[in-house]
Amino acid sequence: MAVIFKHLKKLKQLKLVFGVNNCGMNFDWSLFEFTRKDCLSLGKAVKGVGTATTLSVGMAMATLSVLRVCRSKMTDERGRLLVSHLLDHPSLSVLDLSHNRLGDGTGRALGKLLNHHSHLTKLDMAYNRIGEVGGASIGHALQGNATLKELNL
DSSP states (O other), X not given: OHHHHTTOTTOOXXXXXXXXXXXXXXXXXXXXXXXXXXXXXXXXXXXXOSSHHHHHHHHHHXXXXXXXXXXXXXXXXXXXXXXXXXXXXXXOOEEEOOSSBOOHHHHHHHHHHHHHOSSXXXXXXXXXXXXXXXXXXXXXXXXXXXXOOXXXX
16 A cells, blocks of 8 residues: 555545455455455554655655545454554544444544544444444543544444
8 A cells, every 4th residue: 555655645535445356266255354464554554654665655644634444344453453543643534434343442442532633523433333332432532522523323
């Protein structure tokens, strides 16, 4: 991803759907998910950490205001990891992680994001598996958050 993102200096919106088209006889269910490697690559690109290539990407990604990673079979572990890379993002206002497999761990990470991130105005987490614990973390964070205007759980 870094190869692509480093050339998008003023990127404002990014929508990704992880899956496979036309896999033919090489079919494997693991091809149809957001892998840990995908997660780390995207997280590092957005945050701007790692190699010199990724650092230049991070500067380009500082203008990113909308991030959508939907319908990608993202697991709770990977959701937590991705959200942890978004904690200090300077301009992210919309985060859409709907239609994945995210659970309470990601809910807790989102609570932390909402406590520390003053720019987020819309959060879409519909069709995930966030339960009571994750929901409580998000709810607690919302008590002190004045910027979030739209929430879809």
